[in-house]
Amino acid sequence: MQTNTQGRAIVVGASSGIGAALVRRLSAEGWSVAALARRASELETLAKECGALTRVHDAKDFDAVPELFEGLVRELGGLDLVIYAAAVMPKVGRDEYDTPKDLEMVAVNLGGCIAWCNAAARLFRTQRSGTIVGISSIAGERGRKGNPVYGTTKAAMNTYLEALRNRLAESGVHVCTIKPGFVDTAMTQGMGKLLWLVSADEAARAILAAARSRANERFVPRRWWLVGTAIRSIPSFLFRHLNV
């Protein structure tokens, strides 16, 4: 990823929260950034604020990705970084098994990620440079009672990104998986007091630092690594009794 000269980036899921904070930071550093999400008004505000290029895009519209990607890369004059931050996490009741709701998460959180990262992978592999950053979550570490499919999409994303990393390393392309804990964004609104809560801007700073240092996986903030390691080691028969 560019460190000294200014690069060109695409951020998908950029209208609010972590994605928007990443766009602001990159723009402030002099990068040319394209910001994508569904909400046009939020994107417009962002464009006014930091000059980002914007496109209204629904991440479930996989077929639109190749053309959009091509258009953006042409407009940006090249590409060095793709960040996939789009995700939805609807509330899921204790006894709710709602397939359309679940598959919506699969489509946005995972399907969109694959569509965008595949497009980026083809360009980056052939140009032998570039960085892909996927915003996953601590929620992908275990299958928790709370929201089975959200965690599943993040776990799948981890595996997919790891595979991309292994495929692309030979071409000098880096893939970085980010696992945030709690970040103060729309997604965590109304959840009460949360452990180690950080601002979206703070998370964005840590994410860019991780990408620059070519970290493979990075918890944000880093101390979540302890939690991740701990909960992965809890045996299943105990884990099911925990209220996490």
Added chain:
Amino acid sequence: MSANLRQLLDLPTRAAPRRSFEYVEGWGMSAGERRRVLRPASVEELRALLARARTEGQRLALRGTGCSYGDASLSAGGDVLDLSRMDRILEWDPARGRASCEPGVTIEKLWRTILPDGWWPRVVPGTMFPTLGGVASMNIHGKNNYEVGTIGDAIREFEILLPNGELRTASREHESALFHAAIGGFGMLGVFTRIELETKKVHSGELEVRAVRAPNLEFALEHLESQRDRCDYLVAWIDAFARGRALGRGLIHEARYLEPGEDEHPEETLQLAHQDLPAAVFGVPKSEAWRALRLLNNDAGMRLLNAVKFHSSALEVWKGPYRQAHAAFAFLLDYVPNWKFAYGRAQQRGLIQYQVFAPRASAAALYREILERCQRARIVPYLGVLKRHRPDPFWLTHALDGYSLALDFKVAPERRAELWKHCEELSERVLDAGGRFYFAKDSTLTPAQAQRMFPPENLARFRALKRELDPQNLLQTALSQRLFGEFGAQSS
């Protein structure tokens, strides 16, 4: 949403041609650009793409696996039409040794399919990754060109989809003009969709190989001449750094097929496992070996490496004839994957190959002059290869009754213009000597030089055919643009 999700689940069965946006470069990495790449998987998809190109007037550059060193499969302002997904072997007849293939079938896939049945492709390049469409379009030659001709001589028949959507079949007897123009036609006339090849019966998975040291250029040329009748393959590696009386010194490899009975266990040597290249070179995993070569990739290092190679060949020469698997002999360059990265991985650097075809009579003096000029200019190729050729009936063939000298030059940005100028000057001398060039290897020719290298009547009828078959001039490449401008347009 659900419509999209359904599509997601249906992905594998969807018929839309894959499309992506990539950095498309020549094999030598010295030229490339970001382009839209279209990858049809069937003739139907291909037809649809051509139809759209016609309505939109969109230019297309045909591409196989992009193994041409320069800009032959890059696009000039249009899209790239990559045929590598059309890679089915449609028919293989082990009784007659005939294979009918889609254009994206690689030389590798071909030999792996036919060798266990006791057949080998008649003509192969120094790497196994090119596609049949690509090798037919360039009319490639092997280390046996003097004996069997080019790949075109091994093609019985092909189907070609013309830019107007018409599918034609051509062979020597039927549509002979199209047959002799499209083979070697560098992707200008249409898209090969099926190629039928004749292959060579072999009685062993191995060749008998012998190394001969050449103390100088004259010896090497003379040896290639005198051994033609004895050997099925002949190739000489040349140390381009050697000077004076050792100018053009090198190592010749000659090989011959084994007669029936010579190999006592053909059923073993014909197995694919017997052909596989070793996974490690001196204990280094092959995929990383280029990093070691990277350290030597400068004039001093390569001077040393070439000298070491020449002197250490004594052992190989001393041990006399030995047996080597077909794949190991033919695809020596594939031993170290990505060896080209030794020239640097940055875009617009890498290497160019400059291959000079010279008639028999003028070759010795011409090659001597070229090597000396390179040394004087301090633009010395890191690799030199000498081969013997013969003429063939294809309109734009590069082959002739004589030799070729292929030189690999490193491309360093600060000396790029100088290198191009150097090659341009050499090319004038080559043309004066009645020589030719080869589009699969070219990066530096000028339009005037390209005009000069073909018999004028051949170029004229090729242009006329291009105008007829591709009136909208849809098929163009960066090379065709560079050398012929709006190739086929009325004015050109």
